[in-house]
Amino acid sequence: MWDGIFTGLETAVAPFNLMMVVVGCFAGTFIGMLPGLGPISAVALMIPITYGLDPASGIILMAGVYYGAVFGGSTSSILINAPGCASTVVTAFDGYPLAQKGQAGKALALAAYCSFTGGTIGALILLVAAPALATVSLSFQSSDYFALMVLGLTAVAAFSGKGQVLKALAMTVFGLMIATVGTDAISGIPRFTFGNIDLIDGISFLLLAMATFALAEVVMSVLKGNHRVEDAPMDMSSLGSMKLSKEEVKNIAPTATRSSLFGFLVGVLPGAGATIAAFLAYGVERNLSPRAIKDKFGKGALRGLAAPEAANNAASTGSFVPLLTLGIPGSGTTAIMLGALIAYGIQPGPRLFVDNPDVFWSVIISMYFGNLVLLILNLPLIPYISRLLVIPKPILIPLILFFSITGVYLVSFNSFDIELMAIITIIALLLRLLNFPMAPMLLGFILGGMFENNLSRALIISDGSLAFIWQRPLTLLIMCLAVVVLLMPVIGRFVGWRRLQGKASMMVADKGEG
Amino acid sequence: MLKKYVGKNAILAATLAVATSLSAGAAQAIDDIHFLIPGGAGGGWDGTARGTGEALTKSGLLDSASYENMSGGGGGKAIAHLIETADQAHGTLMVNSTPIVIRSLTKVFPQNFRDLTPIAATIGDYAAFVVPTASKYQSFAELVADYKANPRSVAVAGGSSRGGMDHLVAAMAFKAAGGDATKVKYVSYDAGGKAMAGMLSGETHVLSTGFSEAIAMKNAGEVRILAITADERSPAAADVPTLQELGYDASFVNWRGFFAAPGLSDADALAYQQLLEKMYATDAWAEVRDRNGWTEIFRPGPEFIAFLEQQEGVIGELMKELGFL
Numbered sequence: 070m071w072d073g074i075f076t077g078l079e080t081a082v083a084p085f086n087l088m089m090v091v092v093g094c095f096a097g098t099f100i101g102m103l104p105g106l107g108p109i110s111a112v113a114l115m116i117p118i119t120y121g122l123d124p125a126s127g128i129i130l131m132a133g134v135y136y137g138a139v140f141g142g143s144t145s146s147i148l149i150n151a152p153g154c155a156s157t158v159v160t161a162f163d164g165y166p167l168a169q170k171g172q173a174g175k176a177l178a179l180a181a182y183c184s185f186t187g188g189t190i191g192a193l194i195l196l197v198a199a200p201a202l203a204t205v206s207l208s209f210q211s212s213d214y215f216a217l218m219v220l221g222l223t224a225v226a227a228f229s230g231k232g233q234v235l236k237a238l239a240m241t242v243f244g245l246m247i248a249t250v251g252t253d254a255i256s257g258i259p260r261f262t263f264g265n266i267d268l269i270d271g272i273s274f275l276l277l278a279m280a281t282f283a284l285a286e287v288v289m290s291v292l293k294g295n296h297r298v299e300d301a302p303m304d305m306s307s308l309g310s311m312k313l314s315k316e317e318v319k320n321i322a323p324t325a326t327r328s329s330l331f332g333f334l335v336g337v338l339p340g341a342g343a344t345i346a347a348f349l350a351y352g353v354e355r356n357l358s359p360r361a362i363k364d365k366f367g368k369g370a371l372r373g374l375a376a377p378e379a380a381n382n383a384a385s386t387g388s389f390v391p392l393l394t395l396g397i398p399g400s401g402t403t404a405i406m407l408g409a410l411i412a413y414g415i416q417p418g419p420r421l422f423v424d425n426p427d428v429f430w431s432v433i434i435s436m437y438f439g440n441l442v443l444l445i446l447n448l449p450l451i452p453y454i455s456r457l458l459v460i461p462k463p464i465l466i467p468l469i470l471f472f473s474i475t476g477v478y479l480v481s482f483n484s485f486d487i488e489l490m491a492i493i494t495i496i497a498l499l500l501r502l503l504n505f506p507m508a509p510m511l512l513g514f515i516l517g518g519m520f521e522n523n524l525s526r527a528l529i530i531s532d533g534s535l536a537f538i539w540q541r542p543l544t545l546l547i548m549c550l551a552v553v554v555l556l557m558p559v560i561g562r563f564v565g566w567r568r569l570q571g572k573a574s575m576m577v578a579d580k581g582e583g
Numbered sequence: 584m585l586k587k588y589v590g591k592n593a594i595l596a597a598t599l600a601v602a603t604s605l606s607a608g609a610a611q612a613i614d615d616i617h618f619l620i621p622g623g624a625g626g627g628w629d630g631t632a633r634g635t636g637e638a639l640t641k642s643g644l645l646d647s648a649s650y651e652n653m654s655g656g657g658g659g660k661a662i663a664h665l666i667e668t669a670d671q672a673h674g675t676l677m678v679n680s681t682p683i684v685i686r687s688l689t690k691v692f693p694q695n696f697r698d699l700t701p702i703a704a705t706i707g708d709y710a711a712f713v714v715p716t717a718s719k720y721q722s723f724a725e726l727v728a729d730y731k732a733n734p735r736s737v738a739v740a741g742g743s744s745r746g747g748m749d750h751l752v753a754a755m756a757f758k759a760a761g762g763d764a765t766k767v768k769y770v771s772y773d774a775g776g777k778a779m780a781g782m783l784s785g786e787t788h789v790l791s792t793g794f795s796e797a798i799a800m801k802n803a804g805e806v807r808i809l810a811i812t813a814d815e816r817s818p819a820a821a822d823v824p825t826l827q828e829l830g831y832d833a834s835f836v837n838w839r840g841f842f843a844a845p846g847l848s849d850a851d852a853l854a855y856q857q858l859l860e861k862m863y864a865t866d867a868w869a870e871v872r873d874r875n876g877w878t879e880i881f882r883p884g885p886e887f888i889a890f891l892e893q894q895e896g897v898i899g900e901l902m903k904e905l906g907f908l
Contacts, residue, residue: 120874206780207780207783207784207785209784210781210785210786211781211786252657252691252744253744254744254771254772254773255771256744256745256746257744257745257771259691266655266659266660267655267656267660269655269656269659269691270654270655270656270657339777339780340777340780391780395805396799396800396803396805397776397777397779397780397783398774398776399776399777399780404774404776407776408630411799411876412874412875416799416802416803418799418800418802418803418804418805419803419804419805420803420804421803481623481654482651482652482654483653483655483660485655485660522773526770526771526772526781526786529738529768529769529770530738530768530770530786530787532735
């Protein structure tokens with residue numbers, strides 16, 4: 070194995086391959102920043118270029134573009150509330166409020182540091198344990214995925230503000246309902262398409278996120294008349310300031326580490342992916358936070374930004390485990406990369422690191438370099454990028470509209486998607502005016518499809534019996550976790566009450582003795 | 584196999600060319616083609632259209648090729664568009680594959696291939712039945728024996744929904760082996776790769792998938808291919824038997840090919856067929872083909888239509904039996 074790692078290191082530090090890392094990261098970051106254009110588009114764009122390269126260089130370039138796009142996608146989420154790609158939708162939940170508070174530079178820097186942490190921790194685990202992790206990829210069956218989705222849905226509490234639990238639940242159900250539109254993946258029967266051929270493929274997550282966040286935000290500010298208000302001159306020095314206090318670093322470091330490990334694990338599962346990892350990490354982190362910080366989630370909590378950023382980058386690194394060690398793509402992006410590998414005559418699988426050690430190890434080692442490059446590339450740019458916010462609203466608003474709509478259109482090339490975006494934006498506006506939170510709907514939507522499909526699959530496999538919930542140890546374990554998370558607030562209150570009671574009785578006892 | 588089809592086709596094309604040159608003059612030369620792709624970037628249709636266009640332009644058979652992705656309706660949007668704009672779309676070729684037959688039968692598409700001008704099937708992929716290397720099943724016959732004893736004891740994974748291609752192929756094979764096609768315990772996944780992961784995790788026993796996807800995993804030593812649905816063994820995996828030679832009368836090929844707008848003149852259709860036929864001999868095509876691992880199955884014009892009708896008949900009958908129609 071060490072021979073292989075050294076061969077890989079040698080290949081990875083070859084000047085040309087180092088250049089590929091830089092080019093890939095730069096191109097990826099740039100494409101990722103454009104709202105809607107995510108890693109799939111970015112990697113697909115690279116395919117014709119990679120044909121002329123040798124396999125290791127080609128895959129290094131594609132990998133660079135891939136995590137570069139995930140890295141860059143957070144920028145537009147934070148600055149204009151228009152997610153760069155699906156996996157950075159969660160980044161907008163707390164990143165955008167931070168930017169609005171005039172802390173854009175800090176938010177961008179934090180996102181960069183956390184992406185770096187996620188990517189680096191991911192690359193290190195990959196280096197140490199990639200072949201061993203193959204078994205983890207295959208340990209999850211449909212019933213386990215189902216349990217994981219149940220655990221994910223318990224995170225809904227994390228997406229609701231104070232006193233809005235009912236509204237958040239209603240919106241989660243709404244999201245679950247929207248997820249059922251289109252051809253049912255299991256039975257092949259179209260549902261809720263009303264005979265409209267354009268709804269057969271269902272509604273894309275990115276479209277929904279763009280309409281409910283970017284477009285609704287823009288229309289809202291026009292409705293409020295914000296676009297005519299002369300912006301108070303923003304303090305450029307504070308906007309671009311990237312300083313994090315020692316206190317904040319100390320607070321965030323555990324979050325970033327936890328979310329990286331968690332995100333990596335979710336990424337390793339072929340059925341999940343970076344978007345779900347980000348949602349889950351956000352939910353977990355909020356549940357773990359003390360009450361004071363908990364209430365800040367959704368209003369610009371640093372932890373709420375750190376968790377999804379670390380998780381989505383770690384997950385995209387983790388998704389290389391099933392790709393390289395099993396030849397199984399867990400996401401659309403890795404499916405394209407698998408196609409490219411096979412086109413080179415390289416078959417990913419358990420024998421890849423034996424047969425093509427240069428490709429296997431150099432890709433992993435280059436990821437470590439890539440994350441470093443991304444950090445070096447991005448940090449100096451932050452003060453300039455955050456100036457975007459100083460663009461006058463009458464110019465910025467049409468720009469956001471333009472990029473959001475073209476971004477969604479360029480994925481599907483279906484003009485119906487634009488009409489659908491407009492309709493969803495109107496619905497989202499009404500809901501926002503009634504104070505319904507949007508994030509729980511996205512949570513319900515993203516988890517809904519997997520929730521339903523995996524339950525259906527598990528039921529088909531068990532011939533309709535629900536016994537898998539308690540018969541499979543892994544399923545049972547995750548289910549128990551979900552129950553604990555759900556009951557935690559109740560238990561917490563009970564323990565607090567007991568403690569108070571205890572104190573009271575002790576005081577009585579003290580008095581008695583005295 | 585290619586030789587066989589090209590040989591047959593050459594005669595056919597020659598006779599047709601004579602016939603048309605008598606009536607409408609020689610088929611006009613084609614300078615550029617607009618490829619209509621019914622799905623997004625990066626999918627199988629996209630790769631086929633762009634690969635074909637690349638081979639045609641690089642080999643100099645074609646001056647230029649343009650591409651238009653139009654997803655929606657599982658591919659139905661592009662079909663409707665091609666029919667609506669038929670008068671202006673004489674320079675357009677739409678790529679499509681086996682699902683057009685299935686989705687027309689289930690009425691997901693209100694149209695079928697008869698509403699278009701079939702040009703040719705160009706490449707194909709056979710179906711394969713795959714088990715993990717550690718599986719107890721060494722042969723397809725053992726699988727059939729278990730299936731006949733208790734159909735619910737064999738969970739079949741596939742990357743399409745119930746009533747989709749992977750399901751139908753499995754039902755077809757078990758039916759040919761004398762089992763009850765309606766009893767297949769079919770577990771569907773969103774994509775072939777995820778179905779493969781599901782099978783390797785042990786929750787299903789056998790995977791029904793495309794041969795090209797399976798061969799890669801076989802070479803990696805992760806799976807065993809029990810049988811393929813081709814008529815003859817594939818040179819890429821000479822040790823894998825076909826269903827036919829095992830004594831089960833079932834064969835299936837998932838073709839990909841091109842359609843033109845309805846109302847295209849016979850001369851124009853022939854010109855497209857000749858162009859595609861010429862492509863097979865070029866180096867540019869060989870490169871694209873090998874890069875993608877494609878199998879050539881050239882079935883032009885009338886041969887393509889006959890093939891589509893036959894496939895429609897077989898699949899339609901099977902779907903009726905399974906209760907999908």
